[in-house]
Amino acid sequence: MDEALLRKALARADAAVAKGPHALAADGQRRTLHVAMGDPQADFDRVLSILSLHGLLDEEGGLRPHVCLVSVGDHFDWGPAADRERVARSALRLVAWLASHPADQAVMLLGNHDLGRVGELADFTDATFRAARVEADRVYAGDDTDAAAERAFLQRWPGLPSAELAARDFSTWTEEQRAWVEHLLRARRFRVAHAAGDSLLVLHAGVTREDLGVVGLEPERWADARAVTEALNGVMDRAVAAWKGGPLVLPGLHHPGNAKDGEGVGIFYQRPSLAAEDGERVRGTPRRRFDPRRLPLGLTQVVGHTRDKRVRELVSPGPTRDGVLRHLVTDGSRVDYAHGPPPVTGPGEAVMVFTDGAMREGRAEDFELLDLEARRAVPLAP
Template sequence: MNDALFEKAVARADAAVAKGPHATPAEGRHRTRHVVMGDPQADFDRVLSILALHGLLGGDGGLRPDVCLVSVGDHFDWGPASERERVARSGLRLVAWLASHPADQAVLLLGNHDLGRVGELADFTEATFRAAQEEADRLYAGDDTDAAAERDFIARWPALPSVELAARDFSAWREEQRVWVEHLLRARRFRVAHAAGDSLLVLHAGVTREDLDVVGLESGRWSEAGAVADALNGVMDRAVDAWTGGPLVLPGLHHPGNAASGEGLGIFYQRPSLQAEDAERVRETPRRRFDPRRLPLGLTQVVGHTRDKRVRELVSPGPVRDGVLRHLVTDGTRVDYAHGPPPRTGAGEAVMVFTDGAMREGRAEDFQLFDLDAQRAVPLDGR
């Protein structure tokens, strides 16, 4: 990406941040290219580089007029503790830059990190979270964190389910991010799901038959992406309309974590698993694991949230690669998982396309975006 284009994109983002929370309405223009970007937990300049390499940026520092970009969520939190300030600014820049585009050009989907701003962190101030985080930083030692010290910590900070959440998972939280997330929720710019075709759905982590049953969608419509998106977004919109403070809960779909109930649960956290130790965890909803054999047949879901390494651990052992698209296909009995875009499937199969390729790692040239129209990786030249 040339320096002039980069400077225009950054200037557009900074102007959007300075303007304060806002959302540009749809303009009704026909878009000929529809692209999914996996979890953008990376510096804003890395995101811009990837978009430019795939021919998606225009000369004004925004998306090309013919492009509709769908971001699958998790726009915040990455990197070491020493870089929190920079990361916090970078995440806000990205969200503001996306929101500055018309709603029918940049689709913002919610991830668990985005919802954390109005969930576990809903009642924190900058000062109180900094105090909690400083304490968490002293205690957090991964799997070796002292259990007794952690119990004392969450007793003092009951909105948090663990030391790890404050020290690592929501490491770059700032109040300004929460203001933006709340505004974009109320403006209907942050969505749970986006219907990209008759049976093609985009969302953060995926839904199963049980999830669709919870929201009251009749089984005969589970393969209809529009009906599924409307049902999921409807739950969120009703919850947001009724929300007057405290953590935002989406009944049956998203329950933020806390000291009393533990880690957050629901469709923004869940990952596929065939592991025996997860046999009980996949039975109920909301949850953090699901049985991929329970995916709605006839529906293709394009998701982020889960990297190749984790799917290899939970579903299908094999060589791990970051950056690449991956797919899972099931007929309700067998489960096939492999690198690459999905094969042709029929009404008796369910498909997941995984787009979280660890954006901040490796070369920008190796990070693949998903072409919703051709259902393949977007070429580097964008054609």
């Protein structure tokens, strides 16, 4: 990436951070290229490099006027413990940079890590979270975590479902991030879903027929991406309007975790699974796994959240590859999963396009963005 362009983009982000939480309304300019970007859990420099390699940045370090970028959620939390402070600043830069664009140019979708800022961590301060994280670092040791130490940790921090969450999953949280997320929720810049076409829905982790039943959408409208978007965003907007503090809950769609109930559940956490031993996929909503044969037919969903390795583990064994677009197609009986953009399908099939390519892994040139109109990878700039 050109160093001068990088400096301008970073300066734009820093100016947005310094301004404080804010959001720009749509400016009505025509966007001719609509691009979905999978989970940007990577250094801001890396995100900018990927956008620049695909020719999406203008000479001032913002998005080109004709570009609409849909960020598919999870803007926080990555990397080792030693990098927490740097990562926290980098993630805030990214969110502020996106918010510095008009709402119809940078579409910001929520992921489970974004909601964690106002969910599991809603009642923390910087000081109390640092204290919890220091303790969590002592307790959490992957599969070797001591059960008694974990129980003692949860007694002291009942708002958390596990030591792992503080030590790893949401470990770069800050009060400043929470202020930004709350503002963007109330300003309706952070959304649950975005309709990119009549039957093309973009959201973080996907919805099933059961999820659409929860929001009261009639089955004959399940393939209507705009109706689905309106229903899902409506649940969030009503919840945010009624929210007076504490963890934000989206009834039937998103329940943050805590010590009493365990890990968070709902449409921002759930992943497809055909594993026979995975009882989570057959429980009622909200949940953390779903049977992909329960996807609404006739609807294509563009999602992040799930890397190739995890889909291979839960749905379709095979060789894995980071960076590439992937797709799953089902007719309610068979399930086909493969690398590459989705094939042409009919009204009797449901499609998921996976865009989480592990952005911080591999070469920036190999990370694919999705052209939502063409339904293929955006080519690299000449």
